[in-house]
Structure formats: C-alpha cells, structure tokens
Amino acid sequence: MRIGPYQLKNNLIVAPMAGVTDRPFRILCKKMGAGMAVSEMVASNSLLYGSEKTRRRANHEGEVDPISVQIVGADPKMLAQAARFNVDNGAQIIDINMGCPAKKICNVMAGSALLQNEPLVKTLLEAVVGAVDVPVTLKIRTGWDKAHRNAISIAKIAESCGIQALAIHGRTRACAYTGHAEYDTIAAVKAEVRIPIIANGDITTPEKAKFVLEHTGADAVMIGRAAQGRPWLFREIAHFMATGEHLPSPAVTEIRDVLVAHLRDLYEFYGEYSGTRIARKHISWYTRGLPGSAHFRHLMNQLPSTEAQMAAVCEFFDLQLERGERLHYGEELAA
Structure with a gap:
C-alpha cells in the first residue's frame, strides 16, 4: 500500500x-502491526488552534512515519x-x-453531511489539495442514506x-453503525x-479482513472499534494474510503488560486528572470477556487516581493469572 511518497x-x-x-x-497499534494510523479528527476552526486539546492532538512525538492527521x-x-x-506541526x-x-x-454541515453537496465537496x-505539498486522503461513507448512495460520484x-x-466506511450516514457494511x-x-481504496466496516477477524480485501478488491482495510482493547488484532491479521494460519490468542x-504500558503512556500524555478518566474506557475494552470484568469495571470507574487505577488493574490480572485464563474474541465484536 502506497500513499504518495509513503510506502x-x-x-x-x-x-x-x-x-x-x-x-x-496510534503508537501502540503501529507496534502491534498496523501499517498506518490516522489521528482523531481536528476541527478546522482556527479559534481552536490555541486550545490544549488541539495542541495535544497535533503532538506526534515518537510516532512512526507516516503521520496522518484528519481534519x-x-x-x-x-x-x-x-x-x-497540521503540516507545519508534523503531519x-x-x-x-x-x-x-x-x-x-x-449539524454544521461537516463530516458525512457534506455528501449531500457534491459541488462543495469538490471545492x-x-x-x-492546493494548500499543502503532502498527500491528501479522504474518508467517506457510501452516501447520506440508502436512497442517496453517491460514493461512486464522490470518488x-x-x-x-x-x-x-479514499477510505470508505460501508454504511450510509443514516445507518450510523447499525446493519452490515456494504462491501458491494x-x-x-x-x-x-x-486511486487506492481502503475498505472500512465490520472487520473484526483475520478471516473477515481477507474476505473484504478479496470481495471488494480494495487496496487496504481500515479497522476501528474492533481494535479497541485489542491492538494485537493487526498482527493477527498480518500473520494470517501471510501464512493462512492463526496466531495463538494472547x-x-x-x-x-500491554495494558499497563498503555496506561503509563496515557497518564504521561494527559496528566493525572484526564489520564485517569480517559484510561477507564481502555481498561473496559481490554478486560471485556474476562471473568469478573463487569464487577471490576464498576469499581474501577470510581477510582480517583492513576495510582489506585493501576493497582486495581494489576490486582485484577493477578486473579486472572491464578485462573490461567486466556482471552478469546468472537465475531460478535463490532468493527
């Protein structure tokens, strides 16, 4: 897969x-086998440039190339x-x-709402494309609703x-995340x-990634929700695509160890207050499917500090180790 000068x-x-x-x-997923990671979206409103949130989103220190930033x-x-x-800041x-x-x-006519206005899309x-000297990519849905699928025209x-x-999430805006992705x-x-096409939607397993690539003819697959708490999915897919065999579940x-390292990075990146709160969803994703995880998440979400949070995570996994448990994920996980 090549985007401009980046292989x-x-x-x-x-x-x-x-x-x-x-x-x-992003750094974690790249370590776990992803070829590229696209940043969370940054608003184009110039008034936000000075905000702490925007500065943090424009921080790419230590990230492996290429650095892709979504606006x-x-x-x-x-x-x-x-x-x-963003280009001036490393994109x-x-x-x-x-x-x-x-x-x-x-509601401000951005995002998938733009699919309703093809002349504006062009503008x-x-x-x-005319403003920067780096590659520009685009992510769309198949249309605004099922009666107005215009992905081909937009492409x-x-x-x-x-x-x-061009990355395509195989649903309309009206579908949100319901139903099945439209690979056809x-x-x-x-x-x-x-131009290269990147298929997105419902890619949860190595077999599904292989099927989507073959069915659509796409040049790449894009994986979102299925990687939450499961960043090793990328290495599993890469191994399966190369060998036809499955890696053992982690x-x-x-x-x-992956979660603890991830938490430390989050704490350092966001600080004590925000780090504790942002880490909660990641802990929930990593622990889903493990015995006692629902009760653990309820208690963990009430912990006020990074220190208490980390101690609770280590204690929870110590209990899992006593049981000799492994994680197994099924098709029911959303993409």
Whole structure:
C-alpha cells in the first residue's frame, strides 16, 4: 500500500476515532502491526488552534512515519488553513473527514453531511489539495442514506481533485453503525477509480479482513472499534494474510503488560486528572470477556487516581493469572 511518497509496511490501517486514536493508541497499534494510523479528527476552526486539546492532538512525538492527521470542517478556507497548520506541526498526510455521522458534526454541515453537496465537496478538496505539498486522503461513507448512495460520484470527484487514497466506511450516514457494511458498494467504487481504496466496516477477524480485501478488491482495510482493547488484532491479521494460519490468542500476561504500558503512556500524555478518566474506557475494552470484568469495571470507574487505577488493574490480572485464563474474541465484536 502506497500513499504518495509513503510506502506502508502493510495494508492494515487504524481508523480515525474521536477520543480514541490519540498518540498513545496510534503508537501502540503501529507496534502491534498496523501499517498506518490516522489521528482523531481536528476541527478546522482556527479559534481552536490555541486550545490544549488541539495542541495535544497535533503532538506526534515518537510516532512512526507516516503521520496522518484528519481534519474536519465545511469552509474551504478554514479547512485549507487547518491542513497547513497540521503540516507545519508534523503531519505527513492530511485526511479529510466526510464520514463522521455524529449529529454535532453533521449539524454544521461537516463530516458525512457534506455528501449531500457534491459541488462543495469538490471545492473543499481542491482547497486542501492546493494548500499543502503532502498527500491528501479522504474518508467517506457510501452516501447520506440508502436512497442517496453517491460514493461512486464522490470518488470520481476525489480522484479528479488529486486525492491520493479514499477510505470508505460501508454504511450510509443514516445507518450510523447499525446493519452490515456494504462491501458491494465499496467494490463498485474500486471498479470506477484508479486511486487506492481502503475498505472500512465490520472487520473484526483475520478471516473477515481477507474476505473484504478479496470481495471488494480494495487496496487496504481500515479497522476501528474492533481494535479497541485489542491492538494485537493487526498482527493477527498480518500473520494470517501471510501464512493462512492463526496466531495463538494472547496470554493474560501479555494483555496485562500491554495494558499497563498503555496506561503509563496515557497518564504521561494527559496528566493525572484526564489520564485517569480517559484510561477507564481502555481498561473496559481490554478486560471485556474476562471473568469478573463487569464487577471490576464498576469499581474501577470510581477510582480517583492513576495510582489506585493501576493497582486495581494489576490486582485484577493477578486473579486472572491464578485462573490461567486466556482471552478469546468472537465475531460478535463490532468493527
């Protein structure tokens, strides 16, 4: 998989997820086998540039190349300005969000709401591509709703504007995250354009990744929710694609070690107050499916400090080790 001058080590990409794909998570997923990770979206509103949140999102220290930053907005000038800002702060690839289904994004005609306005899509893409000298990529859905699937039309616009890769979540905005991903639509887009296509949606296992690549003809797959608390999914897919065989599921000791290291990175990155709170969701994801995890999560979410949180995590995994448990994940996990 190649994007502009960047040759990825494989065709497995971490999807941009608000509140999830921060620097610690991106670095971890790359260590675990992902070829690229796209940052959580950064608003194009220039008033936000001075905020602590925006500065943190633009922090890529220690991250393996290429560094891809996603921006969101509906004003061409502001989106171009946001692209330049992020390139000046280390972004090597700019990704444009036209796939987010969240109401707060769509209500300002950004994210997937833009799919309703193809002339504006063209104007926005031209503005960003013309503003920076790094590759620009785009993420979309298959359309606004099932009656208005226009992914092929958007893909052709993107290609004509100089977009260098297109990620498609195989659902409409109206579908949000319900139902099943439309792999046939992704395949239809792939057949109509020459730029690399990245398939996204419901990719939860190595077998599913192989099926999606073969069915759609896509150049890469993008994995989001299935990697939450399960970053080793990328190495599992890479191994299966290379050998046709499965890696053993991770032992409790490895899961504990990965989680502990992840928590330390979160604490250092966010500080005591925010680190404790942001870590809670990650702890919940890592421990799902283990005996006693529901009760543990309830107690853990009340702990006020990083020290208490870390001690509780270590104690919980000590109990798992006494049982000799391993983690096993099934198809029911969402992508």
